Amino acid sequence: MNILHRIPAADPLLEAESFWWQPLAVIGLKVLVVFVIGLVGTMFMVWFERKIVAGMQNRVGPNKAGPFGLLQTLADGTKLFFKEDLIPEKADPFVFRIAPFLAFVPAFLVWAVIPLGGDFTNGHDGTVTWFGEVTRVQLADPPIGVLLVLAMSSIAVYGVMLAGWSSGSKYPLLGSVRASAQMISYEAALGLSLAAVLMTAGTLSTSGIVSAQSSITNWHLLSTGIVPFVVFLIAMTAELNRPPFDLVEAEQELVGGFHTEYSSIRFALFFLAEFMNVISMSALLVTLFLGGPQPLYLGGTDIFAVLGPFGGTAWLLLKVFAFLYMYVWFRATLPRLRYDQLMNLGWKVLIPISLGWFILLAALQVARDSDVSGLRYSLIVAGCLVGIALAYMLFQAALNVARRNRDAEGAAY
């Protein structure tokens, strides 16, 4: 266990003097909880989405299996297990088999770094004591924290891409080329808005980011200005291939996109990964911008204080729920974007805005760090605004020139 001791601050658990059954029990419990949350959460999410969409479309939705149709997903999943597993003749068998796992495993691993609870009130750093061991309510708290999530979301691109390619058929290939172009494009905006949060928090570790948001005015939603939050939300929806950005699946044009040729349990893995990503990315959004398990004081009281140590978890669940509902709402109301609209939004709107905002925040941070105040601070702010206005005008001029050139060449769009 030598190497574990040398990893600094990965988890206070690993720095304990004696290493006996308690740390192992705590780690085993955490792994189990994260695994179960992933699966049960996904099951619930599928039901939740079907039920809410049904409500919005004036239907009943699943209502036969179990109370309120809650067991419908379980029934569907069991059915998928027993379906015949087809591999198309033209498929590349090896890549075809590993692609679902490349989509599924990253979706699970994101849960490892999200703080699922813990006591962050009154300046506590979120550690709890279980079996006499000090630990955090998250599977791992590596020093690179959020970068792990980015790494996982970039690995998830492989799942989609290879699934489409290895199917050996044209609709999946078109779907996967679209999907990977979309995911790579929006990853830039996602990363830039994330960088704004990391700069304000001054740390990469997720528990550090949560501790930095000790009151509602410190929530990164407000302390970074609303802009990174909005950009992150849109880019995240595109990363997840959720409506209105579900061009990847586009039933009417692509017969379902990259997973057209998949059946049985392999299809179920893609399905599971997609819904699990919705939940885990919502949890990440809450962690980054809305304080994660931090309570919201309504009139000076924490309404979940009665739950004691589970108060943080209750807050996290409540906040995540709000976003899950929002995603279902998006799906029920917004029409799908056209492909050129998608690319325009990503490259010409979201990336410039998030980059400009990031530079603005960096300038203000430097000003604050070097203790300028009063008139000089307002001069800096004015300078930043002038710079942004200039950059915006240059950008618009460049777009106009590009449009004119396209028209001159007789492009169709």
Add this chain to the structure above:
Amino acid sequence: MELLVFVLASAMVLAGAIGVIACNNPVHAALGLVLTLFGIAVHFVSMEAHFLAAVQVIVYAGAIVVLFLFVIMLLGVDRAEDLSVEPFQIQRPLAVIVGVAISGLVIAAVVRGRSTLGEQLESGVPGDDNIRELARSLFSDNVFAFELTSVLLIVAVVGTVVLTRRQRGGASK
């Protein structure tokens, strides 16, 4: 424990590298490259360079190889190529010479660096601080080289766009 991690990661790196060379199918070769990059990331983690490990996965595995795959898919060269045709007669002997030269350089660097590397490792800062150290060195000591690299990349991108667009314009006229 450390030895076990080293052996496993090295096995990943070597298996991936052999896969890149031995696979006939370009997509399989690209996947071999991903395996190699992951092995190197594991090596970085075991040497406490967490940030480098994350960047390795995000940039190399997540962006560059994805781009490779993208090009392979778009160009449709995902079938085994005929290796008997050789456009440049000299390129195989040249590849052998360059390969031997590069491996010689790497071995020489390791042999020479063994004495000095130990001292630098002792003075190194562990863990979360290595992001701070990296940033300080990039944006203060080596800022000139850093900025020049970014200019180089921009020039490359603009050059590519200009070259491809000119061709298309000429064709339409």
